[in-house]
Amino acid sequence: MSSALKIYNTLTRSKEFFEPIDRSNVRLYVCGPTVYDYAHIGNARPIIVFDLLFRLLRHLYGENNVKYVRNITDVDDKINARAAERGITIRELTEKTNQIFQADVKALGCLDPTVQPRATEHIAQMIQLIERLMSAGHAYAADRHVLFSVPSMPQYGELSRRSLDEMLAGARVDVAPYKRGDMDFVLWKPSQSSEPGWDSPWGRGRPGWHIECSAMSWAHLGEIFDIHGGGIDLIFPHHENEIAQSCCAFDREIMAHYWMHNGFLQVEGEKMSKSLGNFVTIHELLASETFGGRAWSGAILRLAMLRTHYRQPIDWTVKALEDAAKVYNDWMRAIDRVTPSEPTEEFIVALNDDLNFAKAEAHLHILKKSNPAALAACLKFMGFASHEAASDNQSEEAQLAKIGLTKSDLEQLISQRIEARLTKNWTESDRIRDQLESLGVSLKDNKDGTTSWTVIS
Numbered sequence: 458m459s460s461a462l463k464i465y466n467t468l469t470r471s472k473e474f475f476e477p478i479d480r481s482n483v484r485l486y487v488c489g490p491t492v493y494d495y496a497h498i499g500n501a502r503p504i505i506v507f508d509l510l511f512r513l514l515r516h517l518y519g520e521n522n523v524k525y526v527r528n529i530t531d532v533d534d535k536i537n538a539r540a541a542e543r544g545i546t547i548r549e550l551t552e553k554t555n556q557i558f559q560a561d562v563k564a565l566g567c568l569d570p571t572v573q574p575r576a577t578e579h580i581a582q583m584i585q586l587i588e589r590l591m592s593a594g595h596a597y598a599a600d601r602h603v604l605f606s607v608p609s610m611p612q613y614g615e616l617s618r619r620s621l622d623e624m625l626a627g628a629r630v631d632v633a634p635y636k637r638g639d640m641d642f643v644l645w646k647p648s649q650s651s652e653p654g655w656d657s658p659w660g661r662g663r664p665g666w667h668i669e670c671s672a673m674s675w676a677h678l679g680e681i682f683d684i685h686g687g688g689i690d691l692i693f694p695h696h697e698n699e700i701a702q703s704c705c706a707f708d709r710e711i712m713a714h715y716w717m718h719n720g721f722l723q724v725e726g727e728k729m730s731k732s733l734g735n736f737v738t739i740h741e742l743l744a745s746e747t748f749g750g751r752a753w754s755g756a757i758l759r760l761a762m763l764r765t766h767y768r769q770p771i772d773w774t775v776k777a778l779e780d781a782a783k784v785y786n787d788w789m790r791a792i793d794r795v796t797p798s799e800p801t802e803e804f805i806v807a808l809n810d811d812l813n814f815a816k817a818e819a820h821l822h823i824l825k826k827s828n829p830a831a832l833a834a835c836l837k838f839m840g841f842a843s844h845e846a847a848s849d850n851q852s853e854e855a856q857l858a859k860i861g862l863t864k865s866d867l868e869q870l871i872s873q874r875i876e877a878r879l880t881k882n883w884t885e886s887d888r889i890r891d892q893l894e895s896l897g898v899s900l901k902d903n904k905d906g907t908t909s910w911t912v913i914s
């Protein structure tokens with residue numbers, strides 16, 4: 458048997474043994490993207506880190522005993538602004554952006570979460586939560602807004618461990634006349650007729666961002682669940698506010714037992730920002746030559762991301778990608794035509810230690826010489842799919858190889874086509890479809906925003 462999983466819990470600032478509430482229903486929630494633009498490489502970090510955790514939990518508790526929920530925020534003021542700027546509807550913008558996001562994270566080797574709830578489909582639950590908070594004296598309506606009353610919750614601030622002064626300093630940036638307390642935050646706000654809105658007891662309006670996650674985690678995981686994850690930048694105020702809302706609405710001490718946060722990402726030693734010109738999207742890394750003069754496969758991006766421990770800050774550099782490519786190609790050579798056996802005990806033990814990838818990688822370098830079949834199994838475990846071509850003739854890669862295509866070529870074409878559709882370039886989108894059809898690949902656009910494919914020849 459594997460040793461038990463230990464994870465670093467931001468709530469207690471310590472590594473703890475993981476004990477699920479129910480071993481047959483292990484529940485994980487991770488804050489997902491706001492779909493208004495291409496996801497940048499910093500957004501990819503929690504997606505990849507928590508995908509690895511999801512895989513590990515499935516291994517430890519059984520594939521059908523883990524429920525992973527990652528939401529899609531499709532109502533947000535950034536979305537409204539971007540749709541107006543581009544002269545398209547909000548729905549068009551969020552649908553297409555979500556399609557690109559789904560294709561990007563698939564290329565990064567991530568499994569689909571069990572559920573990807575959309576905020577706009579959970580407005581009723583948000584209204585219910587807000588009503589509970591109001592009747593329990595934790596929220597109040599003022600000037601067509603509803604606000605959470607921070608002083609009504611004495612434990613507020615426990616996750617981030619910020620001092621009252623620090624929190625107040627942050628809150629004072631946004632003082633509105635209708636707020637009773639400076640730190641009170643918005644649960645519901647009024648919508649102009651040009652803005653998306655839903656009828657509510659407080660008039661036509663839309664939710665604040667924080668309440669979205671409390672409602673979606675409640676709807677899919679219940680009042681209390683096991684693990685809540687996200688980037689370190691979300692600890693305050695987003696996660697602090699999620700805890701305040703959920704604990705006060707359900708009169709509970711706790712929302713999730715374990716809070717996990719991945720560290721910051723910077724690019725070539727600098728904070729990533731559009732003004733510095735070092736803003737890198739997942740899409741560009743996969744499909745263009747803007748970073749380091751070449752496109753990178755999803756597997757190399759994934760490996761480069763995992764090679765820095767998830768809690769440490771990561772410096773995203775061309776050098777790091779080149780190093781990851783070298784390691785990856787070495788491994789691929791070692792497992793060429795090898796059938797995967799089982800991941801080794803040492804490998805699982807390393808990951809069980811708060812996802813200690815460095816320890817796992819050191820072990821993989823040993824396996825490369827001593828046990829390529831186990832190496833292949835460990836790589837498969839972590840979502841590096843390419844080995845399947847070597848081991849399974851019926852695999853997607855093998856089918857594609859027969860018609861002279863690699864999977865990353867195909868994925869690139871699919872994402873180019875999604876991009877063409879986003880800019881309403883139907884000629885280009887049809888051209889790519891026709892090109893693939895002439896090669897023997899048929900595309901199907903699914904309702905959930907993904908594009909799937911089959912080899913027809």
Ligand SMILES: [Zn+2]
Binds near residue numbers: 487488489670695699
């Ligand atoms: Zn959230």
